Amino acid sequence: MKWGMAIEQKRCVGCYECVLACKAEHFLPPEMFWNRVLIGEKGKYPSVTKLIFNVRCNQCADPPCVKVCPTGASQQREDGIVWVDEDKCVGCSYCVIACPYQMRTMYEDGNAQYFPGQELTEHEKIGKTLYPHEVGVVQKCIFCKERIDEGLAKGLTPGVDRDATPACVISCPTKALHFGDLDDPYSEINRLIKEKKGEPFHPEYDTQPSIYYID
């Protein structure tokens, strides 16, 4: 089993719903993003193309972040998910430096809040107890591994059942994001990647990403 994602570029409208869903799911503090929507322009007037790329940790099969980590805090599970053991991270930031996709963040300001000078929102208060992020360690997208693990324990199928699928995928209003098992030749995600010729983002980085982009 190897979890992966396929992103249909033409369906993405750049609404940022996936970013908000991720923030809500993991109670991410301000300035921290586990996924992003990058918007650029190509060409010159009158022939301009708007480019929208929804990006997150690519859960690379050959992750440089795991290799450079001096403590073993950055790890890769058997299902391909790359995660950080907060109890082992020393905060050297080598993994942040080594990621060519720049999808890791050092959590530095534990006092940051969405409405500075005012009381914490209920969501922030809940997050501090329910999903505390340790200050001074590196944070990143984990493909919502908690949802996957709990879903599998209940006999659900990630990518098919909502409760076992990453929050960004189920929140997408245009169904641009697809999730599933890359090792299963009959999975929907594999069919999509094969039929629509999905390609990893910047394959020249040679890290074997588990996220495929479809034009």
Next chain:
Amino acid sequence: MIGTKPYEFMIKYTPQRDWIEGHGILIAFALFFGGIAGGLYLVSLYFDSLLGMFIAWLLAMVTGLTDMAHLTKRARFWRMLLKPKTSWISRGFIVIWLFLGAAAIQLAISFWADGGAAETFFKVVGGIGAFGVAVYSGFVVGYVGAIKLWNSAIIPILFVVAGVTGGLALLMVVSVGETFLSWDVAIALRWVLIAYAVCMAIYLWVATYESTAARDAAMRILRGNIASVFWPLVVLLGIIVPIIMLFASDSTAVFVISGIFIIIGGVALRYCILKAGVYSPLVPTE
């Protein structure tokens, strides 16, 4: 070429921040201390200066402490010894500890019971460790494929040469009381400074041809926002002025002043290389 605005993140060349901004600046000092510690020990072995070896040992200690000071979870520093198989930081940390141990024994033997086989043995081991301390920082940054300016086979060589240059400069300063030693060191330093300049020129020249990201980074150093540090501190103060001074005069004052200039230039070099590290844009807009 200037700073990146938030909405330009990974749309344009995005500078790395973690190892240069805030307490990340400690990495520049750790790279410098590592280089000069290793370099000083090696040149002190060559010139047989026990004082130089002792200062190198202290600087290696400072290197380890600076590395640890950069960590946000310092109490867990021992965990950095656990992944030498794949991590250059882990390898470097182990090398520093091995060097500290071997050099401490060598210093003790050289001070109290010199001339034996044991002294020679620990000098060899200490020398190997010192080379490791000087070179590992080059591999730490050189291994980062994401930053094309750093991902160069020349950078470990440059860091060792810069370390030896800084080591000679420091040895020249601390040995001014011993006239013949400081003269010998000054003569060697003239030529090593030229080699250092050539090495740096080759590194930057190659960077302009390696990839567009490496070229952008090299241009930041040569003509962009880092040029104001690179030209006056690294090139003028750290290389040209000391070369002129050392060829023109052999007075004690010249030795001390040029030595200090070279050391300042060495710190500035590490700062420039870290500051110029940029990532290639993810979104292909050009």
